[in-house]
Amino acid sequence: MVERVLVTLDGAIQDPDAPLLYADDIGLLRGDGVFETVLVREGVPCALELHLARLRRSAESLELPAPDLEAWRFAVEMAAEEWGAEREGTLRMVLTRGRDSDHGHSGERSANKGGVLAEAEPATTGYVFVVPVPARVEKARTEGISVITLSRGISVDLAQNAPWLLLGAKTLSYATNMSALRFAQRMGADDVIFTSTEHRVLEGPRSTVVVQRDNSLITPPARNGVLPGTTQRALYAQAEKAGWDCRYEPLFVADLITADAVWLLSSVTLAARVASLDGLRMSAPDNAGEITEMVNRGIALPGSLADW
Amino acid sequence: MVERVLVTLDGAIQDPDAPLLYADDIGLLRGDGVFETVLVREGVPCALELHLARLRRSAESLELPAPDLEAWRFAVEMAAEEWGAEREGTLRMVLTRGRDSDHGHSGERSANKGGVLAEAEPATTGYVFVVPVPARVEKARTEGISVITLSRGISVDLAQNAPWLLLGAKTLSYATNMSALRFAQRMGADDVIFTSTEHRVLEGPRSTVVVQRDNSLITPPARNGVLPGTTQRALYAQAEKAGWDCRYEPLFVADLITADAVWLLSSVTLAARVASLDGLRMSAPDNAGEITEMVNRGIALPGSLADW
DSSP states (O other): OOSOEEEETTSOEEOTTSOOBOTTBHHHHSOOEEEEEEEEETTEETTHHHHHHHHHHHHHHTTOOOOOHHHHHHHHHHHHHHHOSSSOEEEEEEEEOOBGGGGTTSOOOOOOBTTBOSSOOOOOEEEEEEEEOOTHHHHHHHHOEEEEEEEOOOOTTHHHHOGGGOTTOOBSOOHHHHHHHHHHHHTTOSEEEEEOTTSBBOOBTTBEEEEEETTEEEEOOGGGTOOOOHHHHHHHHHHHHTTOEEEEOOOBHHHHHTSSEEEEEETTTEEEEEEEETTEEOOOOTTHHHHHHHHHHHHTSOOOGGGO | OOSOEEEETTSOEEOTTSOOBOTTBHHHHHOOEEEEEEEEETTEETTHHHHHHHHHHHHHHTTOOOOOHHHHHHHHHHHHHHHOSSSOEEEEEEEEOOBGGGGTTSOOOOOOBTTBOSSOOOOOEEEEEEEEOOTHHHHHHHHOEEEEEEEOOOOTTHHHHOGGGOTTOOBSOOHHHHHHHHHHHHTTOSEEEEEOTTSBBOOBTTBEEEEEETTEEEEOOGGGTOOOOHHHHHHHHHHHHTTOEEEEOOOBHHHHHTSSEEEEEETTTEEEEEEEETTEEOOOOTTHHHHHHHHHHHHHSOOOGGGO
């Protein structure tokens, strides 16, 4: 059973224990690139088309060259097949701006003028990498997680007004997300829900917040500066068919406390129920299992680029 | 004349055109690491001790293992010597959390309990890389730069209240800084000054703002959530000796407009005078050359770790 699988965007299987990246990769030097994390289940990359669609959208936010989705699809499917069906895997798609030396050592591209590039595109860096799912995942799925709220210090209006802040793009610049998770661990919590300056609910450092209340599911809208969630989309597609009222609406922290259940949805952990929020115990509703089942059904489908 | 120099933290000179980094380096996957950019002038790394001090401080913010400063000093000096004295170079020190596979594929370290690590430290990734200075530098030093102000969307009070946002640490997560620079280029400007929600002056995406007014130099204090500047420190050390009144005080955008001169200070460009701000032309004061000279004198000294 393989422990790690590495496939470059040309479809070549690589040795994961051989160096792959150059010291001047801009993805490393400046966190200047985008990524996706995909669950491999039974040898299949889950909700792949939704991930490809989001990768394309993130790349556009960063003014990266448009990803060759056919090449990505091929590399991902090859990596998933190589990983095999015996157990779940965490598959990452990584796309960076490429090497600094290919950008004249400045890392600053010529401005993209009206969609026409002023010079030849320097090569980007792209690869797909599969590793086992983290140990924390099983417990989070079955027992839920303890969560604290932390301020992100920004307004929900910022995403519309400040595109340079890249809110809603899944960039490689995740240092503050990782720092928030370490802060939570020090506080004895498993995870974080970020809030805005208006005490509105934003998202987790690696998850989408969905509130369950009566027969409704509610998640904050992308215009509030959150990353659209692939797992949340997969859930909504199933839940709508099952008669749930699925909505995108601003949420306050108070809405979390009065909900039937609060879920953190993510590609690998899938549905983690918030079992305690800022120290407040939150009991599971009788139909919690239904959410988990709908997520499992939803992500088993590839989705469609057009669904994005 | 060498075009690029790469030295790993063990002091070994590496081929810059051979891959160095693994696909699962957390510095790349999550922008989870820190860096410094140092000017090499006449074969010497400028203000090296100030950069080492800031590297140590940034690593502490990210809860990285304390950098081995002796090893860094050695690698930097070797790289600078290898680069040679013929022309200036941009030297980067890059330190990441290491490989995901060394962290149990989770990227999440055990919490550091009271300074004692609960388990053996996984190896970090560290290297030093020298390339030519960007083409823009010469013009910025001699003719100045055009700058636009852009909101960072956060309050100056945030740094004190939200340590997980890593304000004031020089992390590899620079995607929004690069995005802001691209936005400026589209607006026909060279650079950016970020502002807070209170319209206070913060910093540039890769520089410190210093205002020159009469015999005073003023820069925003670190508690406002800005990165302490090594070049600004080197300038202040010289300017104080020369009788300037050097201060750390909050600045409003209005203070920029009424200043004798506004400077963006950075390790490689050094002192770039703001020649236009949001389209407003700003003429140079008669003593502008004095600032540049003091910066040149200041960065020629190594500084001291204790000065930080």
